[in-house]
Amino acid sequence: MTYVPKRLIPAAIALGSFTFTMTALPGTPAIQNAIPIPYYNTNVFAAPILGIIGGTIMFVCGWLWLQTRAKKANAAGEGYGQHDEADVGGVGAVKKEAETLSTHPTSFTIAMIPLVLVIALNAVMTYFIFPSMDFSGLQAQFPDLNIAGSLGLWSIIISLVVACTVLILLRIGHWNNLKKTINRGTYDSMLPIFNTASEVGYGAVIASLAGFLIIRDSILNLNPDNPLISEAVAMTTLAGITGSSSGGLSIALSTLGEDYLRMAVNAGIDPELMHRVAVMAAGGLDTLPHSGAVITLLAICGLTHKQSYLNLAMVTIVIPLIAVVAIIILGTMFGSF
Numbered sequence: 001m002t003y004v005p006k007r008l009i010p011a012a013i014a015l016g017s018f019t020f021t022m023t024a025l026p027g028t029p030a031i032q033n034a035i036p037i038p039y040y041n042t043n044v045f046a047a048p049i050l051g052i053i054g055g056t057i058m059f060v061c062g063w064l065w066l067q068t069r070a071k072k073a074n075a076a077g078e079g080y081g082q083h084d085e086a087d088v089g090g091v092g093a094v095k096k097e098a099e100t101l102s103t104h105p106t107s108f109t110i111a112m113i114p115l116v117l118v119i120a121l122n123a124v125m126t127y128f129i130f131p132s133m134d135f136s137g138l139q140a141q142f143p144d145l146n147i148a149g150s151l152g153l154w155s156i157i158i159s160l161v162v163a164c165t166v167l168i169l170l171r172i173g174h175w176n177n178l179k180k181t182i183n184r185g186t187y188d189s190m191l192p193i194f195n196t197a198s199e200v201g202y203g204a205v206i207a208s209l210a211g212f213l214i215i216r217d218s219i220l221n222l223n224p225d226n227p228l229i230s231e232a233v234a235m236t237t238l239a240g241i242t243g244s245s246s247g248g249l250s251i252a253l254s255t256l257g258e259d260y261l262r263m264a265v266n267a268g269i270d271p272e273l274m275h276r277v278a279v280m281a282a283g284g285l286d287t288l289p290h291s292g293a294v295i296t297l298l299a300i301c302g303l304t305h306k307q308s309y310l311n312l313a314m315v316t317i318v319i320p321l322i323a324v325v326a327i328i329i330l331g332t333m334f335g336s337f
Helices: 006-017 020-024 048-075 091-101 108-132 136-141 147-170 178-207 210-220 227-242 245-267 271-282 292-301 305-334
Strands: none
Touching: 006 020, 006 048, 006 292, 006 305, 020 048, 020 271, 048 271, 048 305, 108 147, 178 210, 178 245, 210 227, 210 245, 227 245, 227 271, 227 305, 245 271, 271 305, 292 305
């Protein structure tokens, strides 16, 4: 019998949640893909072809890496590993709670409808509905509102609200405790909301310091002819320092976003390309050992850094950074597409 060692499970989970689906695929509603919108006046579909290429590199290379490691482990006679549910960080409790949420199974098709609806409705709002609307009255009433930089966010919010409503209606009569489910979802949304808000505020404080001017100029002048390189270095470095891709993006763009947009315009670089490179670069060093997401994932799987971090780092750091380099090269040669 062939076993996949459990030490590869964190890397497999991270490949599916911390890489191409979070930063590369166009239309993903991940917060990382939404943060650059107001700074570059873009949307979540920015540079779609390059995003797909980058996402493909991450997925294929990550999948091949894990397959190779699994085959090597099998050849060495390594099995699944010792497993004691009581020792696994809360897995038993999570499983028990999941079983109490609903006793009615959901078909794969119904489960996919809300997910597909988010992307589809987002695209319709972005490319058809909003472009045909006249916002002159709204702009006159709120002259300080950056409508161009807000439409992408409005599309995401509307799409998610509609998808959540459809999900509730599709499962109507099958919820054991709908109120508890909604309350839990609302509660879980607070952490990313306040994290991002605090990180933007933190970035504003940093930008007000005199010493930041020296750091800013050194980063911006890293490669004046190609701001994509400077941007990638800034995003991934700050993501590594904060241990968070959204944190790195928030701080970097709140302090350097206007400068990067100006440099992109002067260099003839499409802001959509700046958007995609920023998001993908932030997904590089964000999974260093001190990252909260990494620590939580390993705890849930009941594994240690020594057991699983090498493979996790390979699929979430090394390969994504290779994908960023590829996108910068392609974007520099052929522009945004």
